[in-house]
Amino acid sequence: NAGVTQTPKFQVLKTGQSMTLQCAQDMNHEYMSWYRQDPGMGLRLIHYSVGAGITDQGEVPNGYNVSRSTTEDFPLRLLSAAPSQTSVYFCASSPFENTGELFFGEGSRLTVL
């Protein structure tokens, strides 16, 4: 059972570079989301999607872009990386009817120099 798979697990970027964090789930969940975790801040919602072709902003969307072309995949794009985007990123999915219980990936640690 793969569940939610995130790649890469670790990444170092220079300021201004772009990159994509990949997220895939094999549970046929309609709902997917991206969170970032910063020390002392808990987890904050970046973007979410309630189904293929539908995305929306969360609490901290600036500097990030998402798309949802298939049910399985929900990539997160950093358009021009900034040191403030140094964080641990978690992708999560949930069956839309089952409000709230999230299945998380293992996380991706991103450092922007």
Place this chain on the structure above:
Amino acid sequence: AQKVTQAQTEISVVEKEDVTLDCVYETRDTTYYLFWYKQPPSGELVFLIRRNSFDEQNEISGRYSWNFQKSTSSFNFTITASQVVDSAVYFCALSEAGRGGADGLTFGKGTHLIIQP
């Protein structure tokens, strides 16, 4: 707006002691869900429990128990006879069902629990 407060930033106890992690929430919805997640040192997030706002019964699962009190907007988590393996960061979270849950979870800032041998 919804909010979750975990006032205890860090708790340190000796193994076998009981420990309670506090969680206070704010919401305007009458239908909502409360959660606890565990984040061990390895970093993954492990789901522990979900509670809906209409079910105030306390729940026990082995050494874990949860006390949900709507009157005080609290959803506290107790570990009985703590063990070193319980050392982790614990997050309380809230989801407002009125918005279909589409806004995701609002997390508290977490409580770092240290169990000393």
